[in-house]
Amino acid sequence: MAKEPNRVELLQGTLDMLILRTLLFAPMHGHGIAKHIQRTSDEALQVEHGSLYPALHRLERQGWIASRWETTERGREMKFYRLTAAGRKQLTIEESKWKQLARAIGRVMRPA
């Protein structure tokens, strides 16, 4: 499977943050989360759909998200994930960590 040149690999550990962020607005199923990440990143982020599931199940085990089987408007049974209170808190932590990291990397790459 050839990679398209303008796609970038996800940084290790950022997938969790992206998932939490995606669920901030509304509960969603795995497929929807994958699509959302791709769409909002203007197709720049390459996510193998399968890689979401280990992350989802891990986040659920940590109590940051919860899941429920629901029927979509189009009559399909899907497992929906939603953010918990603990997950909301976790998201702010991850976000601030990410910002710190991004700033730091930015400084290194473009020294003032």
Next chain:
Amino acid sequence: MWRWKKRDQDLEREIRAHMELEEEEQRNAGVTPDEAPYAARRAFGNVTLFKEVTREMWGWTSLERLGQDLRYAVRMMKNSPGFTLVAVLSLALGIGGNTAIFSLMNAVMLRSLPVQEPDRLVLFGAGRAVGITDSLPDKSWQLFAYPFYREVQRKNQVFSGVTAMMSLPNDVRTVVQGARASEPVHTRLVSGTYFSVLGVTPVAGRTFTDAEDQTPGANPVAVMSHSWWQRRFGRDPSVVGKTLTIGSTVYKIIGVTPPEFFGTTVGESPDLWIPLAMNGQVPPGWGGEKATRDPSFQSLYILARLRPGVGAAQAGSQVNLIFKQSLHQRVGSHPSEEELRGIRRALIEITPGGRGLSEIRQQFSMSLRLLMAAVSLVLLIACANIANLLLARAASRQKEIAVRLSIGASRLRLIRQMLTESVLLAVLGGVVGVAFAGWAGQFLVWMVSTGAEPLPLRVAPDAPVLIFTTLLAVATGILFGLAPALRATRVELSSSLKEGRSSVSARSRNMLARALIVSQVALSAVLLIGAGLFVRSLVNLRNVDTGFNKENVLLVGVDVPSLGYEGDDPRLTSLYRQVEQRVNNVPGVRSTSFSFFTFQEGAWTMVAHPQGRTPPVNQPEVHNNVVGPGFFATMGLPITLGRGFGLNDTATSPKVAVINETMARRYFPGGSPIGLHFGFSQEHSGDFEVVGVVKDAKYESLRERPTPMAFYPYAQRVQYLGELSVRYAGDPHAIVPAIRRAFAEVNGNLPITGVRTLAEQVDNALVGEKLIARLSSFFGLLALLLASIGIYGVLSYAVARRTSELGLRMALGAPRSNVVWLVMRDVLPLVTIGLAIGVPAAVSLERLASGLFYGLSDIDPLSIAAGIGILAVVAGVAAYLPARRASLVDPSTALRYE
């Protein structure tokens, strides 16, 4: 398990829904319906891998994961029952053998006494002697006098308590209050501090105290063991307070010890404990009152409890200080130079006392260690065998493994799975092995027991044994499973998937299989040659010249003390005379004699002082015996000089002695000793006149070197004698009832405690040697069997793989014998290398353990030749069977085989 299943189904459903949605979207985006599922899959990535990784996220308990692996393992085992059976059985033999030997080792050598804080108990000396000695200590000392025990108790600051036990057992008869007949009881004399120092709390009544152990003969009290209480009295609590009569003294039963307590000697279980101060009253009254007064009457073991914070070294230095003081006191103000030299060398080694004393420990610990080593080798061979079988099986599972790896199973996961299989096999083997060990343990106890009843040893698996076995089984499983698992999962995927056969680096698999065969042959060679050495050494010992004639002699045990005479009552002499006369008149009896000891019944040793001569250098101890006039004839000991004893040697005639050739040579060199005198001290060196010299004979063991011996007539040395030796001709079964009648005619109250033959007694001396010779032979043969299964298995597999090649050869005209040779040729170098490693290993082990073998040269050619021969023949047969099968294959079938 249901939780796992439900979650798995849930994930399954979640991913399916995902895929369906994706397919739909792909179709909407214009992908053809045929292509859509593939596109969805591509977008998803490796489904199996993600499923596997997701499952990891569930944070399963390792139990669930194990359950999954176990179910798979059980399925695999069901699929190949033959393999499972062979593996489990050979492991059961290996693990069971290890468990059985270990449980005996645990019972004899390792287990602590069931007393309070056994770690803080120390023993004076190593408890390596039993008996009475009056020698002045001049080396590491084992037996101690009663005054010394009291001195240590009084002067030490390192022990919280000190106790002493008579080293000799008092196996007496007693009449329980209300009972008519007397019965035998194993009795031990112990100091009043015994139970308090050990920290043994009675389950009924009380135990005796130091206060009851002060005045000789003053406190006739007895504590009884739980096992006797149960056996004899059905645990009747009212027994406490009743009395029993031993000799002429009435004892009060004051308490019962807890069920697990068996005293302080492993391999014994006394029925009664009586204070040491009663020594003079309890038959046979070892030394009478002397035993508690005379500092040179050394017959006790001393056990002490260290004060908290005191180490064995500190205790040792203080004990030795007290010891030396007491020795200087004993030799008086004008000690000889030699006595001073002796005292300088005298030493008490402080040894750990928590495991108690044990004669059988000393007798068998070497044998048990060796057997443990042998049985471990057997287990190693069994492991090699199963590893080989697993390798062959892994080769047939290669395709399955390749598939599992290619669809995303991790190698680690597969290895864990395969290890689960082998550990499960080992655990199954262990379970069967423990069952087998329970039975084998009893058998071992029976083998090491010489008396009528088996030794009271608890060999039933207890916690340490079960822990040992569990660890052993798991380690075994990993040992034989790891190499095949590593090898099997190292697969070149593409070639395996294509061919599925003979593509895993077949050569390296073969190398491992071959290395395993070589090691099996080598280990078997060590075991077989070792077994040969033990068997040969046993045969040599059996043929040792004992000096006496052990055939056609009955040993009749007699309980003289139960008649109620004091130990120095002159009526004893006439009693012995009368019994000897009556028994002599029994048809078929040639001669008969009472004696203090016969072979291997103990020793009474003294240092002798020849009159008017300088004693020999190092003054070898003289072994003494008290005998009747017929003793030398009964034992078949020829008198080489002078005379034996006669009826004229009486209490009033001059004191006489017969000595053996070694004593004559050492103590009276240069000329005949007849008419010369010796005694037990310088002042009493005129006590005994030598009237005869008798041939040397073994006294305590078959391995001993000739030792000085002296015999005294019982008429001149009145004491209890426990045994009548009877030399007979003809059928002993007819003679025994006649002997019993003869006893009854002399005195109706004189009980016979047992009848054995002297030959049996000599045979009992070889119990350890027999044990090790039999078991090492058994283990050797077991090793041989396992190794031959290994050779057979590997060759069968090789033949199966070469079927087409062999068929081709035969089709082209190769004779069958040629094919047989072709196959067998494979094994020849393996067996040769195995022997080349095993034989030198066995030889160097023989050198290391040369003390264990009797009458064998450094390299025993017979054992080695026999070992090599047996191995070669069995290996040949194991290799011939598959080779012959290969040669019988029809060439046309063989060619179509692949």
